[in-house]
Amino acid sequence: xxxxxxxxxxxxxxxxxxxxxxxxxxxxxxxxxxxxxxxxxxxxxxxxxxxxxxxxxxxxxxxxxxxxxxxxxxxxxxxxxxxxxxxxxxxxxxxxxxxxxxxxxxxxxxxxxxxxxxxxxxxxxxxxxxxxxxxxxxxxxxxxxxxxxxxxxxxxxxxxxxxxxxxxxxxxxxxxxxxxxxxxxxxxxxxxxxxxxxxxxxxxxxxxxxxxxxxxxxxxxxxxxxxxxxxxxxxxxxxxxxxxxxxxxxxxxxxxxxxxxxxxxxxxxxxxxxxxxxxxxxxxxxxxxxxxxxxxxxxxxxxxxxxxxxxxxxxxxxxxxxxxxxxxxxxxxxxxxxxxxxxxxxxxxxxxxxxxxxxxxxxxxxxxxxxxxxxxxxxxxxxxxxxxxxxxxxxxxxxxxxxxxxxxxxxxxxxxxxxxxxxxxxxxxxxxxxxxxxxxxxxxxxxxxxxxxxxxxxxxxxxxxxxxxxxxxxxxxxxxxxxxxxxxxxxxxxxxxxxxxxxxxxxxxxxxxxxxxxxxxxxxxxxxxxxxxxxxxxxxxxxxxxxx
Amino acid sequence: xxxxxxxxxxxxxxxxxxxxxxxxxxxxxxxxxxxxxxxxxxxxxxxxxxxxxxxxxxxxxxxxxxxxxxxxxxxxxxxxxxxxxxxxxxxxxxxxxxxxxxxxxxxxxxxxxxxxxxxxxxxxxxxxxxxxxxxxxxxxxxxxxxxxxxxxxxxxxxxxxxxxxxxxxxxxxxxxxxxxxxx
Ligand code: SF4
Ligand code: SF4
Numbered sequence: 141x142x143x144x145x146x147x148x149x150x151x152x153x154x155x156x157x158x159x160x161x162x163x164x165x166x167x168x169x170x171x172x173x174x175x176x177x178x179x180x181x182x183x184x185x186x187x188x189x190x191x192x193x194x195x196x197x198x199x200x201x202x203x204x205x206x207x208x209x210x211x212x213x214x215x216x217x218x219x220x221x222x223x224x225x226x227x228x229x230x231x232x233x234x235x236x237x238x239x240x241x242x243x244x245x246x247x248x249x250x251x252x253x254x255x256x257x258x259x260x261x262x263x264x265x266x267x268x269x270x271x272x273x274x275x276x277x278x279x280x281x282x283x284x285x286x287x288x289x290x291x292x293x294x295x296x297x298x299x300x301x302x303x304x305x306x307x308x309x310x311x312x313x314x315x316x317x318x319x320x321x322x323x324x325x326x327x328x329x330x331x332x333x334x335x336x337x338x339x340x341x342x343x344x345x346x347x348x349x350x351x352x353x354x355x356x357x358x359x360x361x362x363x364x365x366x367x368x369x370x371x372x373x374x375x376x377x378x379x380x381x382x383x384x385x386x387x388x389x390x391x392x393x394x395x396x397x398x399x400x401x402x403x404x405x406x407x408x409x410x411x412x413x414x415x416x417x418x419x420x421x422x423x424x425x426x427x428x429x430x431x432x433x434x435x436x437x438x439x440x441x442x443x444x445x446x447x448x449x450x451x452x453x454x455x456x457x458x459x460x461x462x463x464x465x466x467x468x469x470x471x472x473x474x475x476x477x478x479x480x481x482x483x484x485x486x487x488x489x490x491x492x493x494x495x496x497x498x499x500x501x502x503x504x505x506x507x508x509x510x511x512x513x514x515x516x517x518x519x520x521x522x523x524x525x526x527x528x529x530x531x532x533x534x535x536x537x538x539x540x541x542x543x544x545x546x547x548x549x550x551x552x553x554x555x556x557x558x559x560x561x562x563x564x565x566x567x568x569x570x571x572x573x574x575x576x577x578x579x580x581x582x583x584x585x586x587x588x589x590x591x592x593x594x595x596x597x598x599x600x601x602x603x604x605x606x607x608x609x610x611x612x613x614x615x616x617x618x619x620x621x622x623x624x625x626x627x628x629x630x631x632x633x634x635x636x637x638x639x640x641x642x643x644x645x646x647x648x649x650x651x652x653x654x655x656x657x658x659x660x661x662x663x664x665x666x667x668x669x670x671x672x673x674x675x676x677x678x679x680x681x682x683x684x685x686x687x688x
Numbered sequence: 689x690x691x692x693x694x695x696x697x698x699x700x701x702x703x704x705x706x707x708x709x710x711x712x713x714x715x716x717x718x719x720x721x722x723x724x725x726x727x728x729x730x731x732x733x734x735x736x737x738x739x740x741x742x743x744x745x746x747x748x749x750x751x752x753x754x755x756x757x758x759x760x761x762x763x764x765x766x767x768x769x770x771x772x773x774x775x776x777x778x779x780x781x782x783x784x785x786x787x788x789x790x791x792x793x794x795x796x797x798x799x800x801x802x803x804x805x806x807x808x809x810x811x812x813x814x815x816x817x818x819x820x821x822x823x824x825x826x827x828x829x830x831x832x833x834x835x836x837x838x839x840x841x842x843x844x845x846x847x848x849x850x851x852x853x854x855x856x857x858x859x860x861x862x863x864x865x866x867x868x869x870x871x
Pocket of ligand 2 (some may be wrong): 245250324
C-alpha cells in the first residue's frame with residue numbers, strides 16, 4: 141500500500157476522470173524518478189556501525205553519518221561521482237564477468253518476466269533486463285565512445301544523483317536469486333550486477349543497516365546476532381534440555397574441541413531463532429544417533445555470510461574465518477548445516493578467494509566410508525548430502541509416521557538449488573522421513589524455483605509490504621498445493637528462508653508452517669534407549685495413532 | 689427483463705473489459721505481461737485478478753443480494769493490499785462494474801434492474817473494504833511477530849572483550865571491538 145495520507149488520497153480520488161485511479165506513468169523509464177517513502181526502502185546503516193566498518197576497511201564504506209533516503213541531501217562526499225566511476229572502472233578491469241555482462245545483453249526480453257519482484261509489482265525497473273540497464277546505461281555513457289557521443293539515443297546517460305537513487309532502490313529490490321540467469325541465452329547473471337551495484341553504493345556510504353549490522357557482528361563476535369561464546373554454548377544447552385524432555389536422550393555436545401574429526405558450522409539462526417532451533421535439535425539428534433566425532437565452534441559460530449551482500453572483501457574475510465577455525469582445531473573436514481548463502485559462497489567463490497583448503501582432508505563419512513569428491517577442494521559437505529548418504533546406506537533408524545501430522549512440500553532455496561545444484565539430496569531425505577510429500581508446480585521448483593522474496597539482507601521488517609509482493613510467486617505456488625493436497629508444511633534448507641517464509645506464509649497462507657529438513661529428520665529418528673515420543677521437536681502434537 | 693440472464697449473456701464482454709482495465713493499473717510492461725501470460729504460476733497477479741473478478745461477477749449474476757463468499761476475491765484484495773496502491777486505488781476497481789454494466793448491457797436493463805445492480809456493487813465494495821483492512825491488519829501482525837522472533841538479531845551486541853573492559857578489566861585482550869578478531 142502506498143502513502144495513505146488523507147490529503148494525497150483526496151486529491152487522487154477527486155482529480156481522476158475515471159474511477160480507476162492509480163494509473164501508472166507512461167514516460168520512458170529514464171524519466172520516471174524514484175520516490176522513497178516509508179515502506180519501500182531499508183533503513184540505512186547506523187552511524188556507529190559504519191564507523192566500525194570504516195576502521196575495518198578504510199576507503200570502502202564512504203563517510204559514516206546520519207542520513208535518510210527520503211531526504212533531498214544524502215550527505216554524499218563532494219566527489220561522489222568520481223568515486224563511483226573510478227570504482228566502476230576498477231571493477232570492469234578486475235571482474236571479467238562484470239565487463240561481459242555490461243557488453244553482451246541483446247535485449248531479447250527472455251528474462252523480463254522471470255523476476256519475482258517484477259511479477260509481484262509490475263514495475264518495469266524490476267525486470268532483470270532493466271535492472272541491469274540502470275547500470276549499463278551509465279557504463280555506456282561514461283565508458284564507451286558511442287555512448288559519450290550519442291547519449292540517450294543509444295541508451296546512455298551520465299551518473300547523476302537521480303541515477304544513484306535508482307540504484308539504491310532497485311539493487312535493494314533484487315535478492316540476487318539468479319532466477320533470471322537461468323532463462324538468459326547468454327547466461328547473464330543480473331545477481332552479479334546487483335552485487336557490483338551494491339559495492340559501488342558502499343563506496344559513497346550508501347548502505348542498509350540490516351546488512352551492515354550482521355556483518356559487523358559477524359566480524360566481531362563470529363555471528364550475525366553478536367552472541368558471545370558463553371551465550372552460544374548456553375543456548376545449545378537449552379536445546380539439549382528440550383531434546384531430553386521430548387526423547388529422554390541426554391546429549392552433551394562439545395565446543396571448540398581440538399582434534400575432533402569434523403567441525404560443524406551452521407547459521408546462528410539455528411541456535412537462536414524460531415523456527416531454526418528445531419532444525420538445530422535435529423542436527424544434535426542425528427549426530428548423537430551415528431556417534432559422530434564432531435565439535436561446534438563458538439568462534440566460527442555463523443555459517444551465514446552477509447559479506448556476500450556487501451562486498452567481496454567482507455565476503456572473503458567472513459568465509460576465511462570458518463577455515464581458520466578448522467585449521468586451529470585440527471579437524472579433518474567441515475560439515476555445514478542448513479544455510480543458503482553460506483553454500484553459495486563456498487560453492488562459487490571460496491575456492492578462488494580462500495581456497496583450496498589444502499590443510500584439510502577430502503571429506504569421508506566415518507559411518508559409510510563415502511568420499512565426497514564434490515568437496516575435494518572446499519572440504520565442506522552439506523548436511524543434506526551427508527544425511528542422504530547415511531540413509532542410502534541404511535545407517536539411520538527412521539519412523540516417518542512421526543511426521544504424519546505434516547503434509548510437506550519442498551522449497552528449493554535459490555542458493556542451494558541454483559547456486560550449487562543441490563536438488564535431489566534433500567528430496568531423497570524428505571521422502572524417507574515423511575509419509576506425505578507433494579511437489580509444487582514444475583516451473584516454480586528446482587532451477588526455476590521462486591525466491592522467498594527477502595534474501596540478501598532484505599529480510600527486514602520495515603519493508604514488509606515489499607517482501608510480501610516479492611514473495612507472491614512463491615506463496616502462490618504453495619497455495620496451490622495447500623488447496624489441492626492439504627499441504628500444511630513448507631520445508632527447506634536455508635536459515636533465511638525459514639525466517640522469511642514464516643512471515644510470507646503468515647500473510648498469504650496462514651495454514652502452512654515452515655520448517656527445516658533436519659527438524660523432520662530429528663522427528664523421525666528412532667534413538668537408542670529413547671522414551672515414547674508424545675510430541676514433535678517443537679512440542680507440537682503428533683497425528684493420532686501415529687505416536688512412536 | 690431477467691437480470692441474471694442479461695448479465696450472463698454479457699459475461700464475456702463485461703468481464704474481459706473489466707480485467708483489462710484492472711490490469712491497466714499496472715505499468716505498460718506489467719499490463720502486457722500480466723494479460724498475456726496464461727500460466728497461473730508464471731503470472732500470479734494476472735491469475736489472481738482474473739480469478740477474483742470472475743468470482744465477483746459470477747456472484748453478481750447469481751444473486752444480487754448475497755455476499756461474495758469465495759476465496760478468489762479475498763486473494764485479489766490481498767494482492768492489491770501490499771502493492772503500491774493507496775487504499776482507494778486498491779479497491780476502486782469494484783465501482784467500474786457499474787459503468788461497464790451500463791455500457792455493455794444498459795439498453796437491456798431497466799432502471800430498477802440497474803439500481804439493484806448498483807446496490808449489489810456497493811455492498812460488495814464494503815465487503816472488499818473489510819477484506820482490505822483484514823489484510824493490512826494481518827500484515828502488521830506478521831511484522832510484529834517477526835520483530836518478536838528476531839529480537840535477538842538486533843542486539844548491538846558488542847564484543848566480549850569490550851564487555852570485559854567496560855567492567856573495569858584493564859587488560860585488553862586480542863580481538864577487541866575496535867580491531868575485530870582477525871583484523
Ligand atoms: S537475480 Fe533474482 S531478484 Fe535479481 S533480477 Fe534476477 S530474478 Fe530478479
Ligand atoms: S535474457 Fe539475457 S540477453 Fe535477453 S534481455 Fe535478459 S539479460 Fe539481456
